[in-house]
Amino acid sequence: MTHEFTEKDWNDYLDGRAEAGTEARFERHLSACSECADLRRRLRLAEGQLRLQSGYWQHTPVLADAQIEAAWQRVVTRLRADELAPERSASIPERLRFLEDLLMLLCGTRTATNALRAAAKGLSTDAPEQLSRDHWPQFLTNLAAITTIMCGKTGAQLVWESGKL
Amino acid sequence: MGEKLALKQFLHTPTEDGFRPLFGYLYPRLHRFYLLQGLETMLAEDLAQEVLLIVYRKAAELRQPELFYGWLFQIARHEMARYWRRKTKLELVSFELLSAELTARLTTELPLAEQSRLANWLAQLEPVEREIVSLRFIDELSYDEIALALAIPIGTVKSRLFHVRKKLAAIIEGEFHRDRTTLNQTLGLLEKQREKG
Numbered sequence: 490m491t492h493e494f495t496e497k498d499w500n501d502y503l504d505g506r507a508e509a510g511t512e513a514r515f516e517r518h519l520s521a522c523s524e525c526a527d528l529r530r531r532l533r534l535a536e537g538q539l540r541l542q543s544g545y546w547q548h549t550p551v552l553a554d555a556q557i558e559a560a561w562q563r564v565v566t567r568l569r570a571d572e573l574a575p576e577r578s579a580s581i582p583e584r585l586r587f588l589e590d591l592l593m594l595l596c597g598t599r600t601a602t603n604a605l606r607a608a609a610k611g612l613s614t615d616a617p618e619q620l621s622r623d624h625w626p627q628f629l630t631n632l633a634a635i636t637t638i639m640c641g642k643t644g645a646q647l648v649w650e651s652g653k654l
Numbered sequence: 655m656g657e658k659l660a661l662k663q664f665l666h667t668p669t670e671d672g673f674r675p676l677f678g679y680l681y682p683r684l685h686r687f688y689l690l691q692g693l694e695t696m697l698a699e700d701l702a703q704e705v706l707l708i709v710y711r712k713a714a715e716l717r718q719p720e721l722f723y724g725w726l727f728q729i730a731r732h733e734m735a736r737y738w739r740r741k742t743k744l745e746l747v748s749f750e751l752l753s754a755e756l757t758a759r760l761t762t763e764l765p766l767a768e769q770s771r772l773a774n775w776l777a778q779l780e781p782v783e784r785e786i787v788s789l790r791f792i793d794e795l796s797y798d799e800i801a802l803a804l805a806i807p808i809g810t811v812k813s814r815l816f817h818v819r820k821k822l823a824a825i826i827e828g829e830f831h832r833d834r835t836t837l838n839q840t841l842g843l844l845e846k847q848r849e850k851g
Contacts, residue, residue, distance in 0.1 A: 495813070496812065496813035496816040496817065497809055497812040497813050497816070499816050500812040500815050500816040500819075501812065503816075503819065528820075531823045531827060532819050532820065534823070534826070534827075534840070534844070535822050535823035535827070536819065537840070537843075537844050537847070538826050538840060539772075539775075539787070539791050539822060539826075540791065541843070542771055542775075543791045543792045545772070546686060546690070546772060546792050547792060550682065551682065551685065551686060552681070552682050552685055556699075557678055557682065560677075560681055560699060560702070561674065561677055561678075561681075563703055564677070564703050564706055564707055564710075565670070567703075567707055568670065568710070642700070643700060643703070
């Protein structure tokens with residue numbers, strides 16, 4: 490029910506942005522049409538409530554400063570990883586070096602070395618640097634799983650995405 | 655430093671140092687946007703970080719700085735759709751399909767009682783309606799920015815918003831009928847606001 494007005498007209502009128510002529514037409518119509526006047530009353534009441542409740546969301550912080558700082562650190566780590574990342578066509582040794590640098594950033598040197606060894610264990614060789622391209626997908630899957638435990642899902646996703654050959 | 659100044663400085667000099675103050679404003683905004691769409695908090699955090707990485711990397715490509723927030727939420731929507739594509743393995747994600755799952759979360763994952771009142775109202779809307787309410791009334795985007803974020807013409811934004819306003823009016827009225835006390839308090843508040851205004 491919009492009578493002689495479009496939905497866009499109504500929206501502009503409620504926002505107080507209707508052109509002068511349209512606003513005057515609205516006022517004339519609303520003084521004669523109780524149905525539209527009631528609609529305006531209900532819409533304004535709802536908008537008042539909506540703005541009141543929105544205020545709580547706008548002014549009550551859901552995240553603590555420490556959470557924002559932690560998120561910033563994760564984003565910075567990602568940016569650093571991008572700078573270090575070799576091209577997609579990189580060889581296995583290059584990709585391994587990159588993953589090692591990335592894991593060192595995420596969880597320290599010793600853990601990085603151990604994680605790479607653990608991920609290679611049981612494949613054709615226990616030494617990651619001797620892995621073949623055939624074994625690389627399984628190696629990467631293992632490494633992502635290990636990284637999930639050590640550094641969480643975001644770190645693991647980073648390893649997974651950047652480790653692809 | 656205020657948000658407007660942080661944005662102006664970052665767009666002028668899009669460096670990591672310049673991004674940090676702006677990040678402090680945009681990250682909670684995006685996190686809140688995702689919570690209001692019904693995403694769980696960890697996912698909201700991950701997606702907000704993804705969005706801000708893209709913002710940092712592509713800031714230099716932004717053609718209309720005055721529509722920055724439209725661009726920001728356009729990326730936010732794309733990232734949410736990308737997440738659902740990965741999760742559902744569907745080529746085309748319809749936000750409507752996600753309604754039930756998201757709506758269930760909206761009514762259970764909110765930090766404060768007053769915040770959950772708004773979330774309860776939003777939970778009764780369709781996802782596309784929820785987005786437009788969130789962008790207009792909580793993030794206070796202009797119509798130009800909303801049009802960019804939702805990739806629809808401004809006229810459509812306005813008519814869609816009018817429909818949502820009517821729907822919300824019915825939802826809120828329904829709630830008021832169940833709670834006369836709240837109604838009286840609100841009318842009192844509105845009266846005071848009118849007197850002040």
